[in-house]
Amino acid sequence: MDRRLLDELAHRCRGELLRDEPLWRHTSWQVGGPAAVLFRPANHVDLVKAVRLIDAAGCPRLVIGGGSNLLVRDGGFPGVVLELPDFNVVRIAGDGLVEAEAGVRLNSLIKQLVAAGLGGLEALAGIPGSVGGALVMNAGAGSQEFGRVVEAVEILSGETFAWRPAAELAFAYRHARLAPGDIVTAVRLRLVPGDPELLQAAYAERIGHRRQAHAVGGPSAGSVFKNPPGQKAWELIAGCGWQGRSIGGARVSERHANFIINAGGAMAADIEALIEAIRSDVERQTGVRLEAEVRIVGAPAATGPGCEGA
Numbered sequence: 633m634d635r636r637l638l639d640e641l642a643h644r645c646r647g648e649l650l651r652d653e654p655l656w657r658h659t660s661w662q663v664g665g666p667a668a669v670l671f672r673p674a675n676h677v678d679l680v681k682a683v684r685l686i687d688a689a690g691c692p693r694l695v696i697g698g699g700s701n702l703l704v705r706d707g708g709f710p711g712v713v714l715e716l717p718d719f720n721v722v723r724i725a726g727d728g729l730v731e732a733e734a735g736v737r738l739n740s741l742i743k744q745l746v747a748a749g750l751g752g753l754e755a756l757a758g759i760p761g762s763v764g765g766a767l768v769m770n771a772g773a774g775s776q777e778f779g780r781v782v783e784a785v786e787i788l789s790g791e792t793f794a795w796r797p798a799a800e801l802a803f804a805y806r807h808a809r810l811a812p813g814d815i816v817t818a819v820r821l822r823l824v825p826g827d828p829e830l831l832q833a834a835y836a837e838r839i840g841h842r843r844q845a846h847a848v849g850g851p852s853a854g855s856v857f858k859n860p861p862g863q864k865a866w867e868l869i870a871g872c873g874w875q876g877r878s879i880g881g882a883r884v885s886e887r888h889a890n891f892i893i894n895a896g897g898a899m900a901a902d903i904e905a906l907i908e909a910i911r912s913d914v915e916r917q918t919g920v921r922l923e924a925e926v927r928i929v930g931a932p933a934a935t936g937p938g939c940e941g942a
């Protein structure tokens with residue numbers, strides 16, 4: 633890591649800076665090598681300052697939320713990983729209008745909405761991760777999707793914050809249109825007033841359901857592949873005989889064929905190899921090419937100088 637960048641980040645930006653931070657601590661799969669630097673800016677001003685310094689140094693950067701849809705390779709991330717835990721404010725106004733900052737845990741937001749008698753996201757109860765991650769992934773469950781209740785999104789693009797209307801993000805199945813490098817800092821949502829007791833019951837039902845559905849035998853990142861149009865990824869994977877099969881410490885869950893679990897001591901390379909093996913075998917057997925829902929980032933083990941010497 634470029635010494636000057638490190639000094640400037642440490643001295644000119646308020647926040648928490650960690651060097652060589654193991655990213656397995658920040659991902660639900662519990663795998664992944666270190667980030668050269670992990671930085672948690674104190675507020676909007678410090679985030680812009682940090683981004684300016686990082687970009688001027690030509691250093692790669694990556695934002696992570698809860699790391700629940702992320703496979704970080706074993707070589708880690710050779711640049712700066714940004715986390716936004718201090719972007720944690722929820723404002724509930726009248727008329728079902730709510731603003732939530734990107735670092736708020738999705739489930740904490742949903743709990744607050746349900747308590748305030750606001751419906752529209754309760755089917756997503758129990759989905760791990762942050763509001764920023766839910767926006768970027770357009771997280772969904774049943775007939776609800778995060779993007780459907782979004783009115784506008786605050787995005788840091790380059791060095792400028794701007795609120796963009798939801799239409800510009802063209803939400804689709806597990807997709808939101810963002811430019812490379814864009815950082816989501818807050819969302820404005822429009823919820824539907826409802827009976828708090830019914831919302832609470834729906835919330836509790838989803839949490840109960842998820843407790844069972846998520847008992848897949850080990851740490852995971854939820855569904856690995858998107859459902860192809862009109863088909864279920866898990867059915868294709870199970871039909872091709874992958875349930876229970878392993879590479880190293882990575883195993884296709886016996887409970888849910890679209891979940892890969894860290895069955896103990898898995899490396900990111902094991903998980904990635906299993907993803908590729910499933911993809912090519914399902915394509916060979918069925919003609920359907922599965923698209924990954926999880927995002928794969930970072931360097932394979934022992935490669936990549938990152939922004940060293942930049």
Ligand SMILES: Cc1cc2nc3c(=O)[nH]c(=O)nc-3n(C[C@H](O)[C@H](O)[C@H](O)COP(=O)(O)OP(=O)(O)OC[C@H]3O[C@@H](n4cnc5c(N)ncnc54)[C@H](O)[C@@H]3O)c2cc1C
Nearest residue numbers: 697698699700701761762764765766769771772816853854
């Ligand atoms: C047990 C389990 C069950 C799950 N069930 C579901 C489910 O039912 N439905 C569903 O849709 N998903 C599900 N997921 C997947 C995951 O929880 C969601 O995709 C979640 O919304 C990801 O949020 P995150 O904060 O963890 O994002 P991360 O994994 O941290 O990041 C995901 C992507 O978003 C980017 N990103 C994150 N925050 C920002 C930001 N502020 N600005 C710009 N980019 C950002 C990251 O760079 C990365 O590319 C499940 C995962 C697990 C582990």
